[in-house]
Amino acid sequence: MPQPPTAPRAEEFAPDRPFVFRNATVITVDSAGVLENADVLVSGDTIAAVGPRLAVPEGTLEIDASGGILTPGFIDTHRHMWQTALRGYGGDWALSQYFVFYYLTYGNIFRPEDIYAGNLLSALESVDTGVTTTLDWSHGLRTVDHGEAALQSFREIPGRFVLGYGNYMGSPGEWANTPEFREFVSRNFSSPSDMLTLQLAFDVTGSPDFPEKGAFEAARELGLRVTTHAGVWGATTDTSISQMYDAGFMTPEVTYVHATTLGAESYQKIAATGGTVSVATESEQSAGQGYPSTWAIRKYGIPASLSMDTSVWWSADFFSAMRATLSADRSRDHLEAHARNETIVTNRLRAEDVLWMATMGGATSIGMADKLGSITVGKKADLVLLKNDESPAMTPILNPAVHVVYQAGTADVHTVVVDGKVVKYEGTRLGLPLAPIRDKVAASVEYVRSQIGDAWEEGMHPEIPADEAIPNPYAYTDSGDAQVKASS
Structure with missing residues (x-):
């Protein structure tokens, strides 16, 4: 009986050295489906081979993945990363209180260094939890200096990122066409890279004069995708969609975040028009944008991806996102059936569907389905190995997709690979200590707290x-x- 390979040491991983996962349960999220006791070979930044008992080049490092599940890296398509420095501060907020705090009261106190600190922490958390690609819905970029700070954080963390550039304090039709913004785009995105890409992030308010028209025109001119909050109760409505459609701006390059109340x-x-929807189930259930939209949009064949929204409420735990999404969809199915005096006898949304949303759905949403989202030969090597030999929840593995969605957790993230680089191994990040980032976040929190003053505690406890x-x-x-019933 062959013995499992000796576990490589972290220092043995090198950019030019291939490595192979041996004997994993591989969820390919492509036509090959689930492969038992299979290997995945990574060479450079690419998935070089997938299959059982692969022959590999001499000198290839071997990772024992037996008893584990190998999935594509998770893709978060909507996350306000800069707000992670205030983790949990608004955990008891309703959506209106979030708007009052950031949009109407304190949004202008955040400096470029506060954007940088929050983004650093969020980026580290992403790769730590197996989220290999994150779209930063960065709507606090009041100046291009704020934008530069966001980009700097991404250059320091070995993840794959999309900057959704936004400024909720200005009209998108105006800021997207300023010379400063155009210079920012030219300076940072003139050389294409699939590690760091740019989108425009703004909302369509439904104002009769359609002030967002100029932003759509800028996105078209610059060849950028657009991500927009849509179908948010009381904020972005069907009027917004009609304006976009009538102007010809609804294309496959647009992602509609939430889309709950349309x-x-x-x-x-x-x-x-080929659009996609980013579903942030925990946010929608708690903050009140509307009921999570998978139940509605699957009837129309709209592709969905998953997102975590903001750590001012929630974490970056994508297992929580998958679990909540599947449960919310099924709950709605049951409620609708019960209202008709019927019983659901078959669940229509399956765990494998939600895992697709977390991987290929995300890749589709950011326009990288040809490069990411599945364990397919020739695609980028963004991979997550779930393996924890001491976790009762990791044995037995009978139904792999269900296991990922309903059984595994962040503690089971053994290895994370981004663009062929191992960034976490045996449950430990490689060369990515928390302490320097924690200090930057602490300084940012102290500054923000000093600006808010006496209202700091009140803000956490509405x-x-x-x-x-x-x-x-x-x-x-x-x-x-005796006991007698009281009169009413």
Whole structure:
């Protein structure tokens, strides 16, 4: 019986040295499906071979993946990374309180170094949890210096990133056409790279004069994709979709974030024009954008990806995102059936569908389906090995896709590979200590807290209005030795 390979030491990984995962359960997320006891060979930045008992070049490092699951790297298509420095600060907020805090009150106090610190922490968390590509929905870029700070953070963390450039304090039709922004684009994105790409991030408010028209025109001129919050209760409505459609701006290059409260006609327009939807289930369930949209959009054949939104509420735990999405979709199915006095006997959305959203769905959303999202020969080597020999939750592995969605967790992330580079191995990040980033975040938090002043504590604990109690007639009172029902 062949013995498992000796575990390589972290220092043995080198950019020019191939390595192979041996004897994994490989979820390819392509037509090959799930491969048992299979190998995946990585050469340079590319997946070189997939299959059982692969012959590999001499000198190839071998990683024992037996008892583990190898998946494509997860792709988060909507994350306000700069807000990670205030992790959990708004955990008890409703969406309106989020808007008041950032949009109306304190958004202008955040400096470029605050953007940098929050992005650094978020980027480190992403690769640590197996999120190999993150779209930074960076709507706090009041100046191009803020944008440069965001980019600097990405250059220091070995992940794959998309900067969704936005500035909620200005009109997108204006800032996207300023000389400063155009120079920023030319300076940073004149040489194509699939490690760091650019999109425009802005919302269509439904204002009759359609002030976002200039931003769409800028995106078209610059060859950039657009990501926009759509179908957010009380904020972005069907009117926004109609304006975009009538102007000819709805294309496969647009991602609609949330898309929870749209009508059938809007969903049909998204489907007909090849758009995608980024679903942030934990956010939608808690903050109130609307019911998570997978239940609605799958009826129209709209591709979905997953996202975590912001750590001012939630973490970057993509297992939580997958689990919440599958559960929310099934819950809605049951509720709708019960309202018709029917019973669901077959779950329509499956774990493998949600895993597709977390990988190929994300790659489709950012326009990189030809390079990312599946374990396919010739694609970029962005991979996650889930393996934890001491975790009861990692044995037995009977249904691999269900195991990833409903059983595994961040503690089971053994190895993370981004662009062929091992950035985490045996559960430990390689050359990526937390301490320097923690210090930068602490300095940022102290500054922000000093600017907010006495309102800091109040901001974390919004007051709960008093509810009027509902009278209950089903109480009991003592009457002698007997219990009698109290009169209402």
